[in-house]
Amino acid sequence: MGAVAHEAHGHHDDHGHHEESFVSKYIFSQDHKMIGKQFLMTAVFMGVVAMLLSILFRIQLAWPGEESEFLSFFLGDQWAPNGVLSEDMYLGLVTIHGTIMVFFLLTGGLSGTFSNLLIPLQVGARDMASGFLNMLSYWFFFISSVLMFVSLFVETGPAMAGWTIYPPLSALPTAVQGSGLGMTLWLFSMSIFIASSLIGSLNYIVTVLNLRTKGMSMTRLPLTVWAFFVTAILGVLSFPVLLSAAVLLMMDRMAGTSFYLSDIIVQGEMLTQHGGSPLLYQHLFWFLGHPEVYIVLLPALGLSSEIISTNSRKPIFGYRAMIGSILAIGFLSFIVWGHHMFVTGMNPFLGSVFVFTTLLIAIPSAVKVFNYITTLWKGSIVYTPAMLFAIGLVSTFITGGVTGIILADSALDIAIHDTYFVVAHFHIVMGMSAVLGMFAGVYHWFPKMYGKMMNTRLGYAHFWITLIGAYGVFFPMHFVGLAGAPRRYYDYSVYETFDGDTFEMIMDLNVIVTIFAIIAALGQILFLFNFFYSIFRGPKAPQNPWRSNTLEWTTPVEHIHGNWPGELPTVHRWPYDYSKPGQEEDFVPQTVPLAEGEEEH
Amino acid sequence: MAKLFVLLVIILGVIALAQLMRVYELSSKLTNKKENEISNRDNRLNAKLMLGFMLFLFIGFIWMMLKYGWTGRGPAASVHGEQTDWLLNLNFVIIILVFFLTNALLFVFAWKYVKKPGVPAFYYPHNNKLEMVWTVIPAVVLAVIIILGLNSWNEVTDKAKDDAIRVELFSYQFNWNARYAGVDNQLGKYDYKLNDDAANPLALMTTETIDKAIENMITGPNGIEDLENKLNDPKKVYSEEMRTDMEESLARKEQLIRLLYQMKARNTGKYDKRAKDDIITDTLYLCKDQNYELTFRSKDVIHSAYIPHLRTQMNTVPGAITRFKVTPNMTTQEMREIKNDEDFNFILMCNKICGGAHYNMNMVVVVMEKEEYDVWMKGEWKKMDGEKRLMKRGKIHEATFEHTYYKKEPTKTYPEIQAEKAEAEAAKAKEAEGEDGEEPTDGGDVVDNEDGQTT
Numbered sequence A: 001m002g003a004v005a006h007e008a009h010g011h012h013d014d015h016g017h018h019e020e021s022f023v024s025k026y027i028f029s030q031d032h033k034m035i036g037k038q039f040l041m042t043a044v045f046m047g048v049v050a051m052l053l054s055i056l057f058r059i060q061l062a063w064p065g066e067e068s069e070f071l072s073f074f075l076g077d078q079w080a081p082n083g084v085l086s087e088d089m090y091l092g093l094v095t096i097h098g099t100i101m102v103f104f105l106l107t108g109g110l111s112g113t114f115s116n117l118l119i120p121l122q123v124g125a126r127d128m129a130s131g132f133l134n135m136l137s138y139w140f141f142f143i144s145s146v147l148m149f150v151s152l153f154v155e156t157g158p159a160m161a162g163w164t165i166y167p168p169l170s171a172l173p174t175a176v177q178g179s180g181l182g183m184t185l186w187l188f189s190m191s192i193f194i195a196s197s198l199i200g201s202l203n204y205i206v207t208v209l210n211l212r213t214k215g216m217s218m219t220r221l222p223l224t225v226w227a228f229f230v231t232a233i234l235g236v237l238s239f240p241v242l243l244s245a246a247v248l249l250m251m252d253r254m255a256g257t258s259f260y261l262s263d264i265i266v267q268g269e270m271l272t273q274h275g276g277s278p279l280l281y282q283h284l285f286w287f288l289g290h291p292e293v294y295i296v297l298l299p300a301l302g303l304s305s306e307i308i309s310t311n312s313r314k315p316i317f318g319y320r321a322m323i324g325s326i327l328a329i330g331f332l333s334f335i336v337w338g339h340h341m342f343v344t345g346m347n348p349f350l351g352s353v354f355v356f357t358t359l360l361i362a363i364p365s366a367v368k369v370f371n372y373i374t375t376l377w378k379g380s381i382v383y384t385p386a387m388l389f390a391i392g393l394v395s396t397f398i399t400g401g402v403t404g405i406i407l408a409d410s411a412l413d414i415a416i417h418d419t420y421f422v423v424a425h426f427h428i429v430m431g432m433s434a435v436l437g438m439f440a441g442v443y444h445w446f447p448k449m450y451g452k453m454m455n456t457r458l459g460y461a462h463f464w465i466t467l468i469g470a471y472g473v474f475f476p477m478h479f480v481g482l483a484g485a486p487r488r489y490y491d492y493s494v495y496e497t498f499d500g501d502t503f504e505m506i507m508d509l510n511v512i513v514t515i516f517a518i519i520a521a522l523g524q525i526l527f528l529f530n531f532f533y534s535i536f537r538g539p540k541a542p543q544n545p546w547r548s549n550t551l552e553w554t555t556p557v558e559h560i561h562g563n564w565p566g567e568l569p570t571v572h573r574w575p576y577d578y579s580k581p582g583q584e585e586d587f588v589p590q591t592v593p594l595a596e597g598e599e600e601h
Numbered sequence B: 001m002a003k004l005f006v007l008l009v010i011i012l013g014v015i016a017l018a019q020l021m022r023v024y025e026l027s028s029k030l031t032n033k034k035e036n037e038i039s040n041r042d043n044r045l046n047a048k049l050m051l052g053f054m055l056f057l058f059i060g061f062i063w064m065m066l067k068y069g070w071t072g073r074g075p076a077a078s079v080h081g082e083q084t085d086w087l088l089n090l091n092f093v094i095i096i097l098v099f100f101l102t103n104a105l106l107f108v109f110a111w112k113y114v115k116k117p118g119v120p121a122f123y124y125p126h127n128n129k130l131e132m133v134w135t136v137i138p139a140v141v142l143a144v145i146i147i148l149g150l151n152s153w154n155e156v157t158d159k160a161k162d163d164a165i166r167v168e169l170f171s172y173q174f175n176w177n178a179r180y181a182g183v184d185n186q187l188g189k190y191d192y193k194l195n196d197d198a199a200n201p202l203a204l205m206t207t208e209t210i211d212k213a214i215e216n217m218i219t220g221p222n223g224i225e226d227l228e229n230k231l232n233d234p235k236k237v238y239s240e241e242m243r244t245d246m247e248e249s250l251a252r253k254e255q256l257i258r259l260l261y262q263m264k265a266r267n268t269g270k271y272d273k274r275a276k277d278d279i280i281t282d283t284l285y286l287c288k289d290q291n292y293e294l295t296f297r298s299k300d301v302i303h304s305a306y307i308p309h310l311r312t313q314m315n316t317v318p319g320a321i322t323r324f325k326v327t328p329n330m331t332t333q334e335m336r337e338i339k340n341d342e343d344f345n346f347i348l349m350c351n352k353i354c355g356g357a358h359y360n361m362n363m364v365v366v367v368m369e370k371e372e373y374d375v376w377m378k379g380e381w382k383k384m385d386g387e388k389r390l391m392k393r394g395k396i397h398e399a400t401f402e403h404t405y406y407k408k409e410p411t412k413t414y415p416e417i418q419a420e421k422a423e424a425e426a427a428k429a430k431e432a433e434g435e436d437g438e439e440p441t442d443g444g445d446v447v448d449n450e451d452g453q454t455t
């Protein structure tokens, strides 16, 4: 932020000169660039927390019942008596880890950061459609993050029903202690989060539709903006459904209604609720839940499209097909949610329909992968750290995507649903891909965010440790899952009672996984260090460090209100004219008019 | 103290890293190196690492496949399970091919097309034919997968055959019961309001259990009268919280008792018989090659009955019945021989997060030959008292059922097993040196603690 602080004064733009106070500049800022950075900082903090939580429960899984100083240091006597993690807290850690990673890091953090930063800059707008709502969106996100974080310190523990918080478990404080105050906080936090996400998404949609600069037709938009745009639409259509699911759950918890509850006896107490259906909740949840996984993934794919094209010095292959796949994925993602419910007692015929739609979604996904690969073909690849991460993303998208095909086949899902195979699938395809995409974005647009360069060598080291570490964590989980090991188990000693060989295999693999997890986690220190060090002391960034075509690189390095001094740029071509024959340079920015007789593409 | 030390090390580490960065910065200033200009050396290094990583990934995968096989569950032990495995293997072949092929293309291109000075990139924005090809090929392959998958799914979820024996699996925090339909092969009716943890844990409905439930609700401990007395007793002082809890509990019971009276009024006793011959056990005994229709029920939260070896899984949903049909086709004994493990058992594990002891909620599943199964079943019938014996088929033979299937308690933690292994290896090494001919003892005798079956 140093550069901004020193150099932003005395700027001259359309809005005229006005002094900004510290508060309006750094805290209640309405500038999209600052808000993007606020999202990023909050998300980085939440991400570190969630990663730490995962290390805590991985220790238990690898060395069950062994005393650990590390555990008692972080969890104290209440949750880790004698340095052994308690059963309940294990579930609490798993739940909050999942929630933070999916919603706070990969939804709020990823979309919040990059939609905010890039949409106005890449469509050629002075700011978001509504700066005030944008600010509100961040502060809602902030409050919900605080609530979620605070819920870790509640006396009865955080929510413990898994990130999907299926009732009745999440509705009954007597069923598990985390369903008391911890779950209340979870529900409030998520409700505020949803409000934040809705406000943000509406803003993104309006900005993309209305504030494109002259010449920026929809088919000249960078794929990043297309991805953010479709993501925002998914969010607007699906998050309200999660909100209603949460509100009904709150009513079951507080007002004695029976939306999700029926004929229950818990801890010896017979409840009067009758006629509710736990499946209703699952339908509502996954109606958001599945689009949500694409809300997480699409922005990452958008970022990497841009990065791969720039650093291969080639146009992205099949630009229109890429847009088509984004739209197809967006549409299909709304009609596949039932694949999470094959064995819940849902009508089997309905199951068949979801098998069909789910497998359809693999087609646009495959198209995207092949297009990325063809973009690399005969390119002239420059390995910036961002490029490494983007290629890593394509690999994990493939590796995790193919196992989806097995899971989507309901007849096979019976045998592996809710095992570690599923955990492997979604961590690779969603977790890793989105995290790699987010890192790629940070390395690539850091110069735009902070006016400084990050250190390249540290970036390399960070990438290789992360890729090897993460594959090392999640790949063996396939084998654990195929051995039938259920997920969300505190330990696997039950295997010892019926199948000693498999028990040993599971335990061997669990140790391997935990060791890789620790390596990968330590690797992130390199990133954190690089990130913060470069903010303050990194070398000054040139205006267009990656020799890129898109509009954001035509803005001055110093951030100014309104983005461009003087008039807004006019766009004359698509953003992917890299290595176009007959051009002097190997890139042609979107603002360069077509030469006489030049075809657009 | 140790914490302080760790903190100190971390701080020092960060400072050291910062100093290194300073040095790096100074040197790059001297050589005029810019962070955004990637040297050819760095490009080539990363390109090679891409290829290296591909090898790491592929070799690692193959190694794990060789070491662990692709299913640690062993062969399927049910009729539909064999079908599942066949399809699973087919799908695996397809996706593993795709995995190798596309990852190889990705990493090889990443390695091969790294920037070479003077060689420009090839401007290639699109090719409709090519894109068509890789839309159609996946579509065709997926069509095959969908058709085969749905065929199999339809079979698995089809109605059970008429001769299927009905067994109910009842789940609660944190255990399982099995309920056999008895001679009439009809499961007795139930209603959760009839639950009585001691006498009627599965809340079966008969004229007597309805009466008993009403009685309990009114006069039992923490029944309506009890609560009223407590609340009205001026001599007793309760905390605010306890008082509200008691008041709420009383309100609930007053509501429930009305429903119980309604139930009593409607009851004709017609279904008593169905319930009375039901057999309840805490191990699931199945007969080889027999069709079963399993139904599932939950007392409190959602659980899931997962029997990996039978490739069977179904959630248990409070307030609803779910079902799954299965035909085991391999006995426990046969599987023991295949696995070469005398202690092996089939198992049913809870597979839906359900609270603290979720990981400990399981039930042994025993699959037996017909003869053995009959002996067991007759023994169960015999255990019931005279009135409940509603068998129409012949007399009950004197039958004793001795089995070796029991629920073991986990005895060792993983670190202990590791230590044991290390010890055993050390002993072996010693032996190899020929120091002494003593045989390594393993484990000691297995204790045969037969579990008592509740009826």
Ligand code: HEM
Pocket (backbone or CB within 6 Å): A164, A293, A294, A296, A297, A339, A340, A358, A359, A361, A362, A365, A401, A402, A403, A404, A405, A407, A408, A409, A413, A416, A417, A418, A422, A425, A426, A429, A430, A431
């Ligand atoms: C080829 C495309 C894909 C198919 C066919 C597919 C299929 C499935 C299926 C059937 C499940 C349910 C498995 C079960 O619970 O037994 C599942 C779980 C999941 N998938 Fe995918 N998937 C695909 C791609 C993705 C992508 C791209 C993402 C994320 C960006 C994703 C994220 C998830 C998540 C988060 C879950 C687990 C949710 C949970 O149970 O906690 N999947 N997938």
Ligand SMILES: [Cu+2]
Pocket (backbone or CB within 6 Å): A289, A290, A293, A336, A337, A339, A340
């Ligand atoms: Cu899904």
Ligand SMILES: [Cu+2]
Pocket (backbone or CB within 6 Å): B172, B173, B174, B302, B303, B304, B350, B351, B352, B353, B354, B358, B361
């Ligand atoms: Cu359970």
